[in-house]
Amino acid sequence: MLGAPASRQRRRTGQGALAALSALAVVTGGPFMATAGPASAAMAVAGHSVRKAQRSAATLCNSSASRPQFFVDEAQQPPLAKPDADRPGGWQRGGGERGGADHYTLTAAVHYTHHFASSWPASKTLAYSTANAEMDYFGPTIVTREGHPIDVKLVNDLPPPGTPVFPTFPTTNNENMLTLHHHGGLQGAESDGVPDPLGSEVMPGDSATYRYPSKQAAAPLFYHDHDDGNTGPHVYAGLIGYSPQTDRRERNFGLPQGPFSKTYALLSASFDSNKQLCYTKWGDLPVVNGTIAPKQRVEPRRYLFTFLNESSARYFHLSWQQEQARGSTSTPPAMTVVASDQGYLRHPARVSDLLIAPGERYRVVVDFHAHDTQQWVLANDAPAPYPMGGGGLPIPQLMRFDVGRGTSSPDRSHIPKTIEDTNNDPSLGHKLRKARLRIVQAAEPTDGNPMLGDEIQPLNYTQPATETPQLGSWEVWAIRNYSPDAHPIHLHLIDQPQLIGRWHVGQWTPDGKPVPGTIGPFEPAPAYQSGPKDVFSSDPDYITAWVSKFPIEGTTVWHCHMATHEDGLNSNGAIEMMRPLVVGHEEQKQLPQVQTLERLNRLVG
Missing domain, CATH: 2.60.40.420 (Cupredoxins -  blue copper proteins)
Incomplete structure (x- = not known):
């Protein structure tokens, strides 16, 4: 990472429970090998705190008792981030210093005005913002283009160390540190944003700059916090965003583009009796792009959907379920997978259902041509934990697509039989x-x-x-x-x-x-x-x-x-x-x- 802040040294020489555990690891080869001594006591205290916090969370989180009505609020798309206007290279392709890199400032802070449902009060979350994108749950989309590097300055505006942002969330520390991981990106190890033992955390009040060279083919990448012991709570609370890699070839595939290409981040979440976000392993309500069980108005045409599973632990097994209130029963909309985590498939694959694990991404062409005036629910039947079940409550519905009667423009998209934009060799x-x-x-x-x-x-x-x-x-x-x-x-x-x-x-x-x-x-x-x-x-x-x-x-x-x-x-x-x-x-x-x-x-x- 470029310009490592001095605060990291303060973090690594701290005297908290994690510091004691790290010291123990040096002596014994790992915290699980301890049998006695101060570090063992620290480990016991840390473990007790985790268990206590989780018991409290389990008691407080009961959102199923007060869930909002599903399919009322419209699904939102995250805003598109623009480079900083006041930095060399900002807003100008190939301009500026450092080899023509565009510069982004990504600020993370506590956010108090997000509504997971329009009928609910605002909930406290974490959120990212950029020069042009206001702070909100699920960060702005940062597009990277093949051959055009970018620099992202992460600014940590969280409260000072020792100040719990979410007192009921389980955590191994309350130091409010952050990193920035570009998931799927091929950046230098110093810009990979890995957890603290490898020395990349940014303390509150500090910043660090990450460089992404963008030397890879088009892919549905994303970014998220990766703080040691807090990746789950921080991402769950909102520190995540979409960061697609693009290239010149992608525009010629014939796939749906512009308003007919949408991204959906799938999350299973829980809320307390005050309708505030709280942390459980499995979650019990579906959240899509920050909205509980939204609806999406679509035209009877092909769309390109990018699905990202951002859940802490829950798998999703996606399929279609028709709402019977409107329209006649028909064959579900066709789904064709055209890309996965790090790029396009050589041969697009037709599917009737789709299993997506935490961290996975799939780009899917969905064809609504024959479904005008119909309503289709994106359904889920994956048990939690997967595949044995016995843990989390079922989440059978994620969102609904309401198909209109006509199209705003002719649909000239198509699904190619072969996509020549990948180094992938199907023969291996x-x-x-x-x-x-x-x-x-x-x-x-x-x-x-x-x-x-x-x-x-x-x-x-x-x-x-x-x-x-x-x-x-x-x-x-x-x-x-x-x-x-x-x-x-x-x-x-x-x-x-x-x-x-x-x-x-x-x-x-x-x-x-x-x-x-x-x-x-x-x-x-x-x-x-x-x-x-x-x-x-x-x-x-x-x-x-x-x-x-x-x-x-x-x-x-x-x-x-x-x-x-x-x-x-x-x-x-x-x-x-x-x-x-x-x-x-x-x-x-x-x-x-x-x-x-x-x-x-x-x-x-």
């Missing part, structure tokens, strides 16, 4: 020939706290990195998930990533290895998941494999994108499903060559 051939295999795990030890780890053992965030790819190398990661839940795994700073497929495991050994003879046949990735991705759903009792390149040198992270897992928050205290990822010139471990899919089958088995 050239990637596998270069790749080596790395086996990792998603474990759930006897204390019920899921963790990530290498092939040998589960590990926490503070223990030394075991994933150390060589700069510029290709690797296949195969993750063994012997926990009962699905975990959306996100790797920072990877290029040309692609899901390969999965193998079902019938039985595990006590230390998390497949029992010989119990691995099922290879199941290739579904067509709609075959595009460039940076979030991979690691399903329970499966080995899930993907391939990617590591083009950025430095230290970053890989983690579960369920925020309560990556933050280290649940009813039992710290879990930290996050690990350091170090890309350099020396690989610490000899990995087998993959070469072909057939050989990968043998290596995994």
Whole structure:
């Protein structure tokens, strides 16, 4: 990161519970190994505070008892941010200093005037603002263009350290620090915005500047806070925004554009009896772009929808449900997936339903041509946790689309059979020939706290990195998930990533290895998941494999994108499903060559 503020040094030498835990990690190799001493006491206090806060939140959050009427308020689109007008290069393509970078100032602060429903009072949230976009829940859209770098100055206007913004929210600290992570972007490690142990937090009253080179193909990227222990609460409260990467080729695909291209950030949220936002793991009300269960007026034509799952832990399984009050029953609107997390699919995939994990994005062409005057609800039947259920309440409806009678202009859009805007190779051939295999795990030890780890053992965030790819190398990661839940795994700073497929495991050994003879046949990735991705759903009792390149040198992270897992928050205290990822010139471990899919089958088995 450019211009690291001095306050970070104050944070790292603090005497709070987290500082004690960090000191313990240096001595013992991690906070979970402690048995006695002051640091153990600090860990116990921190864990007790988390449990106490979560019990309080569970008691206070009961929004289902006072939910507003659904499908009343119109869905809102976030405003488009413009560069700073008073900085060199601002508002001028290719102008200014630093290689023609545009400059944005992104200010984060407490916000008091957001209405999640028009019939409700204003709720306190967190919010971003820019030079032209006023502060509101869900940040302004910052568009990046291939070949045109931008600088984003993050200004932390949160209250001073030690001042709880949301007293009932679970947290591992109240220091109100922030980072800025450009999810899916290929920026330098110093601008990746990773949590505190790697030294990137911005203290209240300070600022830091991040540089994004924008050297990648068009993709539905986004940005969010990534503070250590507070990623979930901060994003839940509003510190998130859309940041699509664009390129010249994208305009020629024939897909819907302008007012017929819309973004929907899907969130499951809870509210207290005063209709104020409060934090629970699963949430019980649907929030789309900051509005509870909105409606969207559309024309009978094709639209391009970008869906982003910003929930702390909940998967969504999307499909259509027709409202019977208006119009005759008909076949649901056609859905075709054209892009995923990091870019366009080579071959668009027709789907009738869509599973989307926390952190995943999909661009979907929805065709309303044959549905004039009809109403269609975007429905969800994914249990929480996914796929076993037994946790959160069902959220069966997310929003409604009201189709009008005519179009304002002719619909000249179309869905191409092939999209030539991606480095993705559906055959996987050239990637596998270069790749080596790395086996990792998603474990759930006897204390019920899921963790990530290498092939040998589960590990926490503070223990030394075991994933150390060589700069510029290709690797296949195969993750063994012997926990009962699905975990959306996100790797920072990877290029040309692609899901390969999965193998079902019938039985595990006590230390998390497949029992010989119990691995099922290879199941290739579904067509709609075959595009460039940076979030991979690691399903329970499966080995899930993907391939990617590591083009950025430095230290970053890989983690579960369920925020309560990556933050280290649940009813039992710290879990930290996050690990350091170090890309350099020396690989610490000899990995087998993959070469072909057939050989990968043998290596995994």
